[in-house]
Amino acid sequence: MTILPATFDAKLFRENSETVLAKLEKHLADQSLRGLELSDPARLIAAARALMTEEREKIADFDEEKLAAIVDLYLATGIQVHSPSYMGRQFSGVVPLAGVIDFVSSVVNQPSSFYEAGQLPNAVERIMADELNSFIGWPAGSFAMVTTSGGSLANLTALLAARNRAFPDYWSHGGAALAGGARPAIAVGADVHYSVSRAAGVMGIGEEQIVRLPLDRDYRIDPAQARSALDRAARTGLRVFCLVASAGTTSVGAFDPIGELADLAHERDCWLHVDGAHGASLLVSDELRGALRGIAEADSLTWDAHKMMFVPAPCTLLFYRNREHSLAAFRQQASYVFDEEPDIYAALDSGGKNFECTKRPMIMTLWALWAIYGRALFAEKIEYLCGLTRDAYEILEATPDFETVHRPEANILCFRHRPAGLSEEAVHRFQVAVRSRVKHQGKFFISKVDVDGVAALRVVMMNHETTTAHFRLLLTEIRKAGRELLHAGAASR
């Protein structure tokens, strides 16, 4: 062997870490207003290639400058999530301590689907399940929580459990065996995340068996209209086995009325899954918890800690009201009755409950923050962000050249810029053009979404350093972009 052992040297590791650490410290300390520097992919690929060793035969000597250049390029080309002008998406600038804990996870590499392989991660999953359930309210020992790699996967896992509960033979016999009877179907709000309808395609239910429930004026599922829609679905031969509500839709952050939908689901012998990927974190705030009223009646809940719990992605929690259902996703519903009694170690294994065989010990970041700083860290930050969003809404309401499209329930706010002289037909394309221009100017990062078929600008408040002053600056930037577009005649193109 040549220099292979040297690449594992602990001192070199220390030096590499110090190099990177200095850069990360500077990056975190930079509170300047900056958005995204969008690079041409071909040029970025060339820049990255230029940093690669040309040595093909033996292990190249460690090159400190290469490492520094790689990290510089990585930091410079990313969305600047720790900048106060980052208001663009649902991922956040993490609490730095969470990054530090995740560093430990990266080095010690303990996969956590099995207790033996990651003891502490599996132990603290139990602790966090109990801590967070204190805001849901299920009896101790009756419920279950499992971590998984992202909200899309959690939604799919819950839907599998619902499918297998309603159709116990589906796991072994497959969908073809059901032919002739009612077709399995899933009911969702018209604004549900794409991962849910995708799950229907994945699971063999078929995307056409998605029943879309109408929304009310606040973009929430309307229970009365939902009842009629379910009746219609039944008449066309669909058996809706699961109803999916959103606690914080992606587009406007609307919260479906969980309690009323739970009644409806119960009445129809239907599983209620709540996709709270974005909004479940409001549960930790006494002030905001009401948005999820009725959550204890849901059968399952997706909760992304990498959104409003401010830890590195992915860190998704999937809760089941009924502990036994957590075993239903990956087997025939009946079979777990015959399980042998697991030993005290295997009882904490999650491999039978989540997709991953090798799973990152993602809970460690959330638990460490919770252990050291306590619940208030999350509650305070979330309350600030939701308050800021309400303030931004009020500012827009008082500003004639902007229109709001909804009253914000959390930290997501959609609106449109409508300067004088903008024709009605041009509104859609104008918002798209404004967003694109603001993005390319690189000072603010915001997003865009269609609401009622017309484009709107969208901010997601994720940084507690962002203030109403920053929001007013953003409006100035938007106005400037709008003026330039109007002058250039772009709005009428």
Added chain:
Amino acid sequence: MTILPATFDAKLFRENSETVLAKLEKHLADQSLRGLELSDPARLIAAARALMTEEREKIADFDEEKLAAIVDLYLATGIQVHSPSYMGRQFSGVVPLAGVIDFVSSVVNQPSSFYEAGQLPNAVERIMADELNSFIGWPAGSFAMVTTSGGSLANLTALLAARNRAFPDYWSHGGAALAGGARPAIAVGADVHYSVSRAAGVMGIGEEQIVRLPLDRDYRIDPAQARSALDRAARTGLRVFCLVASAGTTSVGAFDPIGELADLAHERDCWLHVDGAHGASLLVSDELRGALRGIAEADSLTWDAHKMMFVPAPCTLLFYRNREHSLAAFRQQASYVFDEEPDIYAALDSGGKNFECTKRPMIMTLWALWAIYGRALFAEKIEYLCGLTRDAYEILEATPDFETVHRPEANILCFRHRPAGLSEEAVHRFQVAVRSRVKHQGKFFISKVDVDGVAALRVVMMNHETTTAHFRLLLTEIRKAGRELLHAGAASR
């Protein structure tokens, strides 16, 4: 707001990192022989709870000692993957530099399913796809690679693409629509990873529609017997749309004959997926690449870089021979023909090709190692580990009280301890008891697997600091455990 901004302070981040870094350096420098300290979960939960703040109302002040205690507990209770006596599982002690790069990913939190959100990760995915394809051999531009969170998910993704290609209506109409025709089925080696048969349950194919192909004496799929098995399946009304081969089975690390199976799959108009989660890494070695002869004929390949490329988990690569098939997993096969022309940025998005909406930029660790050290880092380490495993096999062959159960093709070796006086019927339980005793003694970490229905001891060589001297020490430890068990009469229980 109270001390919330202080929790994001860059200086505090630096201090926290230094605390952790000193511990990690010491941890990596420790080359002592140590296995796993298995803790009672209830006691570990209590120990973790004792480290948590009791402050409920406001954000607790940062407590350096708590952080130190948390990291100490984390390090002490994990599998000691960097110890030379760790020979137990398929996850590895990572190259420390990969941990450092992953630290950056944890702090900057750039999700990588969309180019806009993680430019460099998406750019270097293209680079790594080309670099690694140079060992597979597909024409430039004709194939695709996507990263995803673990081998199980990659297998499922590939099987979805195969299903949607064979049954273009499955995505929209679901499985029930196929009733009456041939039932979709998947053929697998009898020793395939559990994620593959699980995928049949997930996808609505049904676990009963798994056709198990017989293995030869070397635990590889036997092409002649496979042909007969497929004929029998067809006669019972099954339409096998996908054949799954393993490049490194979990139990013994056997490599199925990919070239011959590709011929068989081609003849039957069937997709060939290769689960190379463990063994695909052998491709980077000129000496070992032959184990995957024929890989260019496969339709898809799962490759876990978090196994034998020594980066933090998860980092899984999923390759498709036909670039267009990478779009088939999550939609009707035909629909992508009608896609609008994507812009230069969207062309690098992977959200339509992988399960994750928010995806960790997992490629960064692999690329950084490849960029700085080059291919030889991986090739040398893998060659050493496979050579060590062959040496261990030779040692066992020359040792009368041990029996080998297969000739190792990679770095996995299964064997049995058969001391004089051990009855034939007791062999199975004796291996289980020996493994358990060795594990509890805490000096070596090895695993256990059933081969031909009888338990065997299993080592997976993952650490280049492990030598034949360590393996001989392990045999001594096993013999000692065996003697104690025989004296205690455990073998006859």
